[in-house]
Amino acid sequence: MTAMAGEILDNQGRGDASWSWPPIHPEGRKFGVAALGISLIFAFLAWETLAWPMAFLSLGVFAFFRDPERVVPQDPRAIVAPADGLVSLIAQVEPPQELQVDDGTGQRGLPPGQVTRISIFMSVFDVHINRAPIEGSIKRLVYIPGKFMNADLDKASEENERQHILIERQDGLQLGFTQIAGLVARRIVPFVKEGDLVAVGQRVGLIRFGSRVDVYLPAGTDPKVTVGQKIIAGETVLAEVGEQKLLEAISQ
Known part of the structure; x- marks a missing residue:
């Protein structure tokens, strides 16, 4: 079930929804x-x-290239999934240097230190429109040419063609995520540029034909998803800012 774009819905029954064929981007x-x-x-x-x-x-x-509407949570604590797909990896890592170092504009990057990285693998059967995990301003958009190895591999984060995006909210919270090309994916297509203001769940780009997206959670924030979980861009809550809690699941 989907709602009209821009319509407000809630868990008390407000709003109307009906099924429709998803449009083609x-x-x-x-x-x-x-x-x-x-x-x-x-x-x-x-x-x-x-x-x-x-x-x-x-x-x-x-x-x-289907582009369905999504019902996006409006909780300011929520970090929503930027991509459809499978949570293939969750690891403690340093954010990419491109999101940390001074880029020469005076804009601060992510602080150094270990954070949680959630890797979302998109097969050719998933929707490939990527969405903003939080609202804010696009502070960095860094494209890096590279290889086209299997996006499901951990080292794809450092070796494949990729594009880093850094978003900063009005309250100063920053969140970085990376679009990564894979074996079949051969082009990362951005819909935004540096300085743009984006809403949570807004379309920010796509990767053609199979790929991966890495999300770097703010320090002190644990995932609300588990490895092996199927998630939906713009709808699944990946984490709540500042919440740390062990979450276990059983495959069945």
């Missing part, structure tokens, strides 16, 4: 139309053995 329409066009050409030439696979490919492309 404009970034993907050209690829889907191109595949469909090739399929029609093959069909016109009576090359059915090629026409049908291209037709199914066009449907797959349209499905990959």
Whole structure:
């Protein structure tokens, strides 16, 4: 069930919801139309053995770039998931240097020290639109070229093509996250630039064809998700700022 974009809903029954087909993001329409066009050409030439696979490919492309509406929590303590997918890794790490060091603009970066990193693996079947985990101003947007190894590997955080994003709230809270290309993903597409103001859950970019997103929680904050959990961008609460609590789960 989804709601109209911008509509306020709550847990007391306010708001209306109905099912609808998810729209296709404009970034993907050209690829889907191109595949469909090739399929029609093959069909016109009576090359059915090629026409049908291209037709199914066009449907797959349209499905990959689907962009459903999400009902975004408005609790100021909540850090929401920036990506659909599987929580593949949770580890204590130092934030990337690109999010820490002085970038020459006078804007402060993340402080040094161990924080919790949540890694979200997106398969080709997941929605690939990425969303802002908190509201605030885009302080840094750092693109780094790199390899295209399996995004599920831990070292992909340091070696793959990636883009770091640092958001700062009005109260000074900062949160960094990283879009990481994978084996199939070959382009990270940003929808925002430095200085933009974003709302929690707002679309900030996408990664084409399978990838990963790492989130660096603020110090003193533990995840509210577990390894192996399936999460939804803009809806699943990854953590609550300042909350530290062991959370155990059972796969069944």
